[in-house]
Amino acid sequence: MDVSAFSARNKPVHPPTFTTLQEYVLYSNDTSFWMPYIADILKRHGLFEADRELVAGIGGTYPSFLYGDVVVKLFGYLQPWRKSHSVERAAQTLLANDLEIAAPRLLAEGYLSDDANHPWPHLITTRMSGVSWQNAKLTYEQQLSVAADLGKQMARVHALPPTGIATHADWADMDVIAAAKKSSLPPHLVSQIDDYLARLGPFDPVVVHGDLMFRHVFVENGRLSGIIDWGDMIATDRHYEFAKLHLDLFDCDKTLLKAFLEASNWPMTTDFAHKAMAQALYRQAHGLTQHYSMDVFYMLPDRLPLQDIRTLEDLANELFAI
Known part of the structure; x- marks a missing residue:
């Protein structure tokens, strides 16, 4: 208009x-x-x-x-x-x-x-050039290229000085279980959250974008052209990035995830899947304090038989084990 x-x-x-x-x-x-x-x-x-x-x-x-x-x-x-x-x-x-x-x-x-x-x-x-991943009609080879481009970009973002923005210390009053109940996770997995998070080691805090979903990643000529909407930026564990990046943008595709990890020189550990799953739970809870709705697991019912997955650890391995 x-x-x-x-x-x-x-x-x-x-x-x-x-x-x-x-x-x-x-x-x-x-x-x-x-x-x-x-x-x-x-x-x-x-x-x-x-x-x-x-x-x-x-x-x-x-x-x-x-x-x-x-x-x-x-x-x-x-x-x-x-x-x-x-x-x-x-x-x-x-x-x-x-x-x-x-x-x-x-x-x-x-x-x-x-x-x-x-x-x-x-x-x-x-204004960023190009169109969103959602509207770009990328070939799979182009998706792999953009995933690698994103990995290089996030390495730069994670290296920024974590000053002047919120940190996970601000999460003291978050109710992770209540937030998970508003997601697509079934009740038998929600009931395991306290024990699951109790086994999580120390955070590896960096600056994260926090909302790398299909509308926020822009591409042009088959390559990354920009990343928009930085309103969820926070200094927290680096694995927090995967709640939206992998479960939304990559649609749980582990080949795309590998391309991202390799390009970013990600510091891989044996408990990678556990960390990524735990941070997805935190992302769900934090997201509900920022937005009027949030379900980081919304794609899973169409991708996995959630009722048949016995534990959160099993779900973590299905989603994130490389």
């Missing part, structure tokens, strides 16, 4: 309001609803061009819109919006330490409103 249709007289006076979560979700990708707000933001930063089309980003927790070569993301309404904005802003600061990381770069920022309770902060970043 063309932003030029909105002149100065259409400038928003009040921040957007929503009465229910359902209403927020309904309008979160609605360009007609957000057009006046985005136009106002772009004009403030000197980025408005009359011939550009506003396109909604799809599937995000917060409203995101593509406008020419830039992306505008707003934060508000949902309970953790302040923390989400803080994390994504801190991620941009960290990413500036390594310009070889294929990530959007911060161009501008500000607040939509001077309402202290509902300021709706925004970030404007560069």
Whole structure:
């Protein structure tokens, strides 16, 4: 939709309001609803061009819109919006330490409103070229190449200094079992979680992206072109990455996983599968504190006979054993 249709007289006076979560979700990708707000933001930063089309980003927790070569993301309404904005802003600061990381770069920022309770902060970043893995129609050989490209990129991300972002120390109040009950894991596996996590060794903390799923990995000409949505960045165990990378992006394909591991020079240990499974459980719990829904195991019922898998250790080996 063309932003030029909105002149100065259409400038928003009040921040957007929503009465229910359902209403927020309904309008979160609605360009007609957000057009006046985005136009106002772009004009403030000197980025408005009359011939550009506003396109909604799809599937995000917060409203995101593509406008020419830039992306505008707003934060508000949902309970953790302040923390989400803080994390994504801190991620941009960290990413500036390594310009070889294929990530959007911060161009501008500000607040939509001077309402202290509902300021709706925004970030404007560069737009990544290419299309998402989901829409790229990659051949299997191209998928292997992108998996290797991702491995090299994540090695760079994991080497970033873990400063200014959340850490797993912030998880003290998380209820992993309650979160798992909201996932696709069957009850007999959920009941084993306490004992399973008790056998987990010390964390190997690094900076992780945390949400490498099919909408966030961009490709062009069969190779990785960018990684978007850094709002889940956290300093935690490196195996936390696999909850989305392997169970979502790679669709549990171990050949793709091997390509990633080899390219990243991953420090493999004999308990790799146990660590990856344990961190997937933590990712499920942490995800529910960040987003209004989360099920990192959503693909498994169509891939495995979960009711026939006796233990979490057995499931870990099915999913992650290399």
